[in-house]
Amino acid sequence: MVRRRIEIELIEDKPKRHTTFTKRRKGLEKKTRVFCNKFDVEAAILTVSEAGNAFGYGHPSVDMVLDRYLDRAPEENNGVEERLDGEVEDEVEEAAAPLTEVEKRIVDGIENGKWEVAIGDLGLEELGELEAEMRKIKSNVVARAREIAASEKNVSDGGSSAGNSSSGSFRS
């Protein structure tokens, strides 16, 4: 009977924690389902347990919502909720955007099944090959990016001179 107020704290006992975790996860998923039904919107709830198991509910499907989200989300949310409607359109600086257009199109292409073939059962060598290829492409793209960025800076760079060096900290 909810004997005491539920602390917003970590439950100590392992087994109890797991039980409660499951209960609450289901509740969250149910709430998401009702939410979707009520408003006919796309939503997804993803959870990763301590053991690393991934659970998810989504309408019309987790992947669908994922696609939509990745397509619309220009910024990342670091634990804080955030609206993502308009465009961010900042100046063309050197810092990396969380999800650029190119990245989004790639993700979109992948997510939308343009690969058309199940390749999940490939050997690992193929996978490594693929990654190497992508890394190569990335290098090309990066080189081109710097080139373009450099020339753009020459004509449109406002006054705030210095500070940020153009090759410093990107994402991880």
Next chain:
Amino acid sequence: MVRRRIEIELIEDKPKRHTTFTKRRKGLEKKTRVFCNKFDVEAAILTVSEAGNAFGYGHPSVDMVLDRYLDRAPEENNGVEERLDGEVEDEVEEAAAPLTEVEKRIVDGIENGKWEVAIGDLGLEELGELEAEMRKIKSNVVARAREIAASEKNVSDGGSSAGNSSSGSFRS
């Protein structure tokens, strides 16, 4: 005061619907936050409104959870919740699997910032180039996949055709 039982139906009035939508979305996000705090697990709630606006809350961040999920999720969820722990390992036909290991690794790489540089401001030509490259790689991988699949079929094909309809309707 919740005059009547809340129908699990679509609300008619547009303005009211939006208000209620916002309220419930916040509630869902709060519940997710408490959920994360209580169990110290990773979770994310993503919603896309009718207008196409994307909202999201996640701990430690939406992207983090996304990465984890994509890394752990072998199958897609079509509106029905589903546990995602084991492997799916289906036959390698010509139809697309929702998200394969390779795809996931690609997505993961992209999401985790291994591209390290902002390339969103590139010209469109670069983008087309990149896509062409990826398509090429895909062809290679596909060819290899069929090769492997063919040889594997020779020795281990059981025969139960139907079961899960993994060759009918795919995504988009």
Next chain:
DNA sequence: AATGCTATATATAAGAG
């Protein structure tokens, strides 16, 4: 581990400001 029960905690629909 999963399900049912029930007292209590939380969420929230409708108003009001």
Next chain:
DNA sequence: TCTCTTATATATAGCAT
């Protein structure tokens, strides 16, 4: 559009099965 209130709907902690 947001916040507050308040009556009511839902979720759920602890327990039993």
